[in-house]
C-alpha cells in the first residue's frame with residue numbers, strides 16, 4: 001500500500017490515538033493506520049471501550065497519563081500515522097497532512113478513471129490499450145476498501 005514519510009512534529013501528544021483504536025474482531029482487522037491485520041501481539045494490548053456495529057473502539061493498556069509506557073512498541077505504533085487513510089481522532093495534529101495526502105491519491109484515482117474512459121473510446125480491442133486499462137483498474141482496485149469506487 002501507498003506509504004509516505006511523515007513529519008513527526010505534528011503530534012501534540014494528546015494520546016487520543018491510543019484510546020480510540022477501531023478494531024473488527026470478527027474479521028481480525030483494525031483501522032488504525034489504514035486497514036491492517038490485527039496481530040496477536042497488538043490484540044493483547046487492547047482494552048475494549050466502546051462498540052458500534054462491528055467496530056470496537058479500544059484503548060491500549062500501555063497508555064498512562066497520555067504517554068506510551070510500552071518499552072517494546074509494535075511496528076504499527078512506530079509507523080503511525082503512515083497511511084493516507086490512517087484513522088485520526090478529533091484534534092489530531094496530523095489531520096491536515098493526512099487530508100492532503102489522501103486527497104492526492106483520490107485525485108490520482110479520478111485521473112485514472114478518466115483515462116480509462118478515454119482509452120475505451122479509442123479502441124477496446126487494441127491489446128496494448130487493454131493492458132493500460134487493466135493496469136489502471138488494478139490501481140483503482142487497490143484502494144477499493146477505502147472507497148475508490150466512489151471517488
Ligand code: SF4
Nearest residue numbers: 011012015017092093
Ligand atoms: S492523536 Fe495524533 S496528535 Fe494525538 S497523540 Fe496520536 S498522533 Fe499525536
Ligand code: SF4
Nearest residue numbers: 018060063068070077
Ligand atoms: S503501545 Fe504505546 S503507542 Fe502503541 S497503542 Fe499502546 S500506548 Fe499507543
